[in-house]
């Protein structure tokens with residue numbers, strides 16, 4: 001005779017002494033990282049609410065590249081597919097911008113997870129969750145050159161892997177506004193022979209050693225600051241320089257400052273900190289460990305908000321990893337509670 005070991009008296013529902021917030025997990029953000037985390041959690045039978053302001057970082061670009069299996073997909077199309085996929089598993093996706101996240105209960109409680117979080121949206125709605133996944137991405141702060149912002153993600157570019165193939169063989173101007181200019185010029189030099197560096201900020205002037213490296217690769221450096229990015233027939237056509245020269249080109253490469261979108265975590269005493277890989281300050285990021293845990297127990301982070309260098313597929317991978325960590329964290333909490341309940345009955 002078979003013994004049914006799957007219908008014991010100690011199922012999770014019967015011994016659950018936890019407060020029951022409305023959701024196991026609220027995911028803040030709805031890009032690749034957020035939806036991938038929500039997918040792992042939804043498939044783990046977690047109740048998940050995704051709150052998304054709907055402005056993914058790569059939205060200005062017509063296509064997203066290097067996402068294997070969906071190469072060249074329009075960014076919003078990829079996310080629409082992702083939303084449909086998570087909704088199959090009961091995940092709710094709501095358009096909302098989160099204004100703040102607060103800890104419920106006593107922050108000094110010996111239980112490191114307290115009793116969860118209250119998440120408030122800008123339009124005044126609140127929801128409670130046992131865990132929060134922050135996947136809000138970052139904002140690219142562009143150099144202040146007239147005409148530049150309007151072309152961002154189209155022919156004002158930052159990343160040779162996102163857009164480089166599209167400008168292969170074309171005339172590319174790299175604006176030196178920070179420490180990445182030489183690196184960018186060399187990488188775009190792999191894709192086209194026609195690269196010129198224009199020094200926009202004297203503080204960002206390539207050092208002697210970099211000037212030698214650039215010269216060796218045939219890349220000229222102009223000490224002539226940009227005054228305006230020019231457009232002809234809805235396409236970038238050149239850069240007007242301080243000397244009056246009109247430098248004809250097909251694309252301009254910049255290195256925006258990256259600013260993590262984490263201001264809504266201030267009530268938790270958590271926020272973005274300087275992001276300086278190799279000592280080079282490039283912006284801010286929300287600190288988290290490699291598994292996505294932040295300094296606030298129960299609050300996790302994935303994607304560009306904590307890893308500004310992650311591309312779409314890496315952000316999705318991080319979301320999956322952190323979603324799995326959150327589920328495991330919840331399972332551990334539920335198991336501790338079940339053990340305590342079992343002992344109480346003994």
Ligand SMILES: Cc1cc2nc3c(=O)[nH]c(=O)nc-3n(C[C@H](O)[C@H](O)[C@H](O)COP(=O)(O)OP(=O)(O)OC[C@H]3O[C@@H](n4cnc5c(N)ncnc54)[C@H](O)[C@@H]3O)c2cc1C
Nearest residue numbers: 029031032033053055057058065098137153303304311312
């Ligand atoms: C112009 C451009 C082109 C790019 N092209 C490529 C490419 O071709 N291939 C590639 O791999 N990578 C590309 N990238 C990088 C890519 O954009 C990022 O890797 C990716 O968007 C990171 O995903 P994410 O989920 O972390 O953040 P995002 O995609 O930025 O998603 C964050 C989401 O959180 C929302 N949000 C923010 N704050 C709140 C809040 N308070 N409440 C609720 N929601 C909030 C945002 O509105 C957004 O919907 C490009 C980047 C740029 C700037």
